[in-house]
Amino acid sequence: MNALLKPAVTYRPMKKSDLDAVMAIEPEIYPYPWTRGNFSDSLKAGYSCWVCEHEGKLVGYAVLMMVLDEAHLLNISIARACHGHGWGRCLLEHVIGVARGYNGQMMFLEVRPSNKSALALYESMGFNEFSVRKGYYPAANGREDAVLMGLAL
Numbered sequence: 445m446n447a448l449l450k451p452a453v454t455y456r457p458m459k460k461s462d463l464d465a466v467m468a469i470e471p472e473i474y475p476y477p478w479t480r481g482n483f484s485d486s487l488k489a490g491y492s493c494w495v496c497e498h499e500g501k502l503v504g505y506a507v508l509m510m511v512l513d514e515a516h517l518l519n520i521s522i523a524r525a526c527h528g529h530g531w532g533r534c535l536l537e538h539v540i541g542v543a544r545g546y547n548g549q550m551m552f553l554e555v556r557p558s559n560k561s562a563l564a565l566y567e568s569m570g571f572n573e574f575s576v577r578k579g580y581y582p583a584a585n586g587r588e589d590a591v592l593m594g595l596a597l
């Protein structure tokens with residue numbers, strides 16, 4: 445996408461006071477959402493937590509855990525009403541830049557095989573499948589595997 449056509453979203457570190465807005469989005473986009481405690485623990489742990497805003501409204505967020513030179517993307521989310529505007533891709537590009545800033549060499553993430561839009565996004569950004577974690581996620585009919593994907597930074 446031409447830089448001039450980049451969607452008008454801005455990024456800033458997540459604060460505790462963002463959690464009401466985050467928790468308004470999280471349950472509407474995940475069948476098994478993170479709890480408020482998961483986000484506040486991530487902030488307390490010092491993970492790299494980001495929000496993206498459009499016209500002053502919080503429209504997405506991401507949580508990145510750095511372990512030495514490995515980045516683990518624990519959460520990346522865009523509000524349902526805002527899907528399909530290119531903001532998820534921009535947020536992913538942003539956190540990849542953050543991980544590079546920490547001298548990260550690899551970024552890893554887990555994704556449900558049924559999450560076709562996220563899989564398509566990650567593949568189009570150059571992530572490759574590394575392995576499958578059997579029964580990693582809860583699911584309506586038992587458990588669902590996770591695809592572990594990685595990107596060389």
Ligand SMILES: CC(C)(COP(=O)(O)OP(=O)(O)OC[C@H]1O[C@@H](n2cnc3c(N)ncnc32)[C@H](O)[C@@H]1OP(=O)(O)O)[C@@H](O)C(=O)NCCC(=O)NCCS
Nearest residue numbers: 473520521522527528529530531532533555561562564565
């Ligand atoms: C995954 C998610 C972050 C993508 O955000 P988004 O802003 O809707 O995505 P974008 O508009 O930036 O699209 C980026 C790419 O994602 C893929 N994509 C997005 N929506 C898609 C859909 N409905 N079907 C198939 N692919 C899709 C495409 O590859 C798209 O690239 P393209 O527009 O060049 O074709 C968003 O759908 C989301 O928050 N989903 C719920 C939470 C979630 O599943 N997070 C990931 C957990 S692993």
